[in-house]
Amino acid sequence: xxxxxxxxxxxxxxxxxILLETADEKSIGYLKKLASDKAHETYGNQVFxxxxxxxxxxxxxxxxxxGIRHSNKNxxxxxxxxxxxxxxxxxxxxxxxxxxxxxGGEDPYYTDDRVCAIVAAIKEKYPDCAVTLSIGEKSKESYxxxxxxxxxxxLLRHETANEEHYRRLHPxxxxxxxxxxxxxxxxxxGYQVGCGFMVGSPGQTIETLYEDLKFIKDLKPHMVGIxxxxxxxxxxxxxxxxxxxxxxxxxxxxxxxIHPKVLLPATTALGTIxxxxxxxxxxxGANVVMPxxxxxxxxxxxxxxxxxxxxxxxAAECRYCMENRMKSIGYQVVVSRGDFxx
Numbered sequence: 001x002x003x004x005x006x007x008x009x010x011x012x013x014x015x016x017x018i019l020l021e022t023a024d025e026k027s028i029g030y031l032k033k034l035a036s037d038k039a040h041e042t043y044g045n046q047v048f049x050x051x052x053x054x055x056x057x058x059x060x061x062x063x064x065x066x067g068i069r070h071s072n073k074n075x076x077x078x079x080x081x082x083x084x085x086x087x088x089x090x091x092x093x094x095x096x097x098x099x100x101x102x103x104g105g106e107d108p109y110y111t112d113d114r115v116c117a118i119v120a121a122i123k124e125k126y127p128d129c130a131v132t133l134s135i136g137e138k139s140k141e142s143y144x145x146x147x148x149x150x151x152x153x154x155l156l157r158h159e160t161a162n163e164e165h166y167r168r169l170h171p172x173x174x175x176x177x178x179x180x181x182x183x184x185x186x187x188x189x190g191y192q193v194g195c196g197f198m199v200g201s202p203g204q205t206i207e208t209l210y211e212d213l214k215f216i217k218d219l220k221p222h223m224v225g226i227x228x229x230x231x232x233x234x235x236x237x238x239x240x241x242x243x244x245x246x247x248x249x250x251x252x253x254x255x256x257x258i259h260p261k262v263l264l265p266a267t268t269a270l271g272t273i274x275x276x277x278x279x280x281x282x283x284x285g286a287n288v289v290m291p292x293x294x295x296x297x298x299x300x301x302x303x304x305x306x307x308x309x310x311x312x313x314x315a316a317e318c319r320y321c322m323e324n325r326m327k328s329i330g331y332q333v334v335v336s337r338g339d340f341x342x
Contacts (some may be wrong), residue, residue: 002031006038006257008323010217013210017295019250020206028250030045033286035253038260044286047331048263048338049322050132051315052292054302057078059105061136062171067232068105072236076301079109080294081175083116088315089122089129095319096335100153101129101133101290105138106136115142116149123150125180130337132194140185148191152337154186155194157225160201160208184221192340194223194263199251200243201229204301209251216259222340224255224262227269230305245274249284256285259291261342263288272309278322279329286337289326291318 001018005011047323056079057068067073080088089100099289100122104110115135122131132153133146143154158164158179166176186193197212198204216224248270256264265282265288274280278289292299292310301309310318323333 002027002034002257005254006034007090008221008259009258011161011210011213011258013207016131016210016213016254017206018255020209020247023153031253031257032081032249032284035256036283038256039264039285039287042261042341045331046287046334046338047282047326048099048288048336049097049319049333050099050101050265050288050290050338051088051090051092051095052101052103052290053080053085054103054292054294054298055085056104056107056110057298058107060108061106061174063174064169064171064236065198065229067234067305069235071210072234075303078298078301079107080298082121082292084295085118086121086125088295089126091315092293093126093129095316096338097293097319098128098221098335099132099153100126100293101132101134103134103155103328110135112142112145116145119146119149128337129338137155137174139151140189143182143186143191144189146211147191151191153192153194153223155196155223155225156182156186157182157194157196157198158215159197160204161211162208165203165205165208169201180215187219187221192222193219194225195219195221196223198229198243199226199248200241202237202240204229210261213254213258215254220259222342223265225257225265225267226251226255227267230272230307231271232303232305241273242273243278245270246281249280252281252284252286261340263340265290265339268292268309269305272307278324281329282326283329289322289333291315291322293318
């Protein structure tokens with residue numbers, strides 16, 4: 001069955017159910033090995049690093065799962081100055097990062113003009129680097145302006161491709177239709193586009209996961225970011241159980257088999273729920289890691305979920321720790337933009 005999924009680059013609902021529910025360790029071991037081999041076919045033993053800069057934790061939205069949701073009065077809000085952002089890039093560049101990921105809440109302070117100015121400044125100083133934005137839902141015109149300013153990639157997790165499940169996770173002002181519209185607009189403009197979802201979010205079922213995989217097949221994104229749902233104490237989902245590492249690893253492998261050349265991160269959330277989570281993610285078909293370049297004094301304030309790792313590490317510690325972790329399992333962190341190889 002697993003070979004059939006790899007050959008077809010597709011999966012049925014029943015195949016997904018079997019792979020997510022089976023306790024047969026031999027089958028799951030084979031799934032992960034096949035996915036790892038598939039990643040090697042395109043990218044070898046290379047792991048791409050992205051420098052994550054969490055530049056604002058203000059957000060106008062009130063997503064039920066997120067610790068920086070607008071109504072969370074306990075959040076310690078901050079915005080990095082342009083100078084701080086450039087300083088993060090400077091230290092990151094010296095450490096070998098050639099992709100900078102600007103991630104933040106949907107913060108109205110960052111107008112299109114401000115975002116374009118930041119992107120243009122980074123591209124002017126570091127023309128050999130890729131700039132990735134992860135700043136939420138915007139108009140197609142805004143996305144075009146960011147692209148024209150030099151943005152190369154855009155990450156926007158769709159979170160779920162199922163309408164009812166989307167309603168469970170988001171306030172009524174937000175819509176799945178608009179989220180999908182954003183992703184299609186980004187792709188049409190010419191970005192390298194990333195979508196993704198949390199594994200184990202409240203209301204998620206094997207059926208909704210199957211819809212996620214079908215959406216990934218349709219969109220054909222360049223990147224897919226998945227990680228386990230981890231609750232945050234100041235949200236309506238504070239008491240909901242977290243997603244599991246094992247289901248996340250299986251889904252990483254499945255995504256690699258149905259979309260072989262995708263750029264697939266082993267996320268910080270995966271490392272948060274298990275000390276070797278990121279290594280196990282790489283061994284299950286992932287090929288990207290995203291160490292944090294944000295100033296140490298704000299890292300603990302970007303609380304999408306609780307108990308996030310690496311909040312006290314300096315950028316250099318994150319960089320070299322990651323390199324050593326990957327080397328320990330036979331992989332090489334490479335200094336390059338790490339573009340999609342499709």
